[in-house]
Amino acid sequence: MRRDGALSFATATFRGFTGRCPNCGIGKLFRAFLKPVAHCSSCGEPLGHIRADDGPAWLTILITGHLVIPALLMVEQRTSWPEWVAMIFWSALVVLLVLLLLPRSKGAFIGAIWQTNGPGSEKQAD
Ligand SMILES: [Zn+2]
Known part of the structure; x- marks a missing residue:
């Protein structure tokens, strides 16, 4: 049962960020890497009808870029490692950050959309 008005935006978003149901904070939000469950267990x-669309990808790219680019510029000025090592290292770092951040970003967006009844939370006619 939904607790209308009882949860703050920050609480619902944080619960989504941690991969938990924004309503109760107990049930899992995802049944696979990025597939939300239809209903909280x-x-x-x-929860399955909430569509975060491109928001999670946007947030993931924003955070990853702001972390990796300054680090890359600082490290590359101070080191002289071979180009192939740099290419593998920075590519692996970007992939790792994306894999870590994308489900958390999607959970945060689902929590925020759920709390605000925002666009994307309309139930689809089955
Ligand atoms: Zn729940």
């Missing part, structure tokens, strides 16, 4: 809140 703990409280039954419908």
Whole structure:
């Protein structure tokens, strides 16, 4: 059962960020890497209809870019490692950050959309 008005935006977003149901904070939000569950296993809140669209990808790219580019510029000025090592290292760092951040970003967006009943939270007619 949805607790209308009882949860703050920050709480719902944080619960989504941690991969938990924004309503109860107990049930899992994802059944696969980026696939949200249809309903929370703990409280039954419908979550599968919430579409985060491009928001999580935008946030992931924003954070990854702001972390990697300054680090890359600082390190590359101070080191003289071979180009192939640099290419593998920075590429692997970007892939790792994206894999870590993307599900968390999607969870945060789902939590925020759920809390605000924002666009993307309309139930689809089945
Ligand atoms: Zn729940």
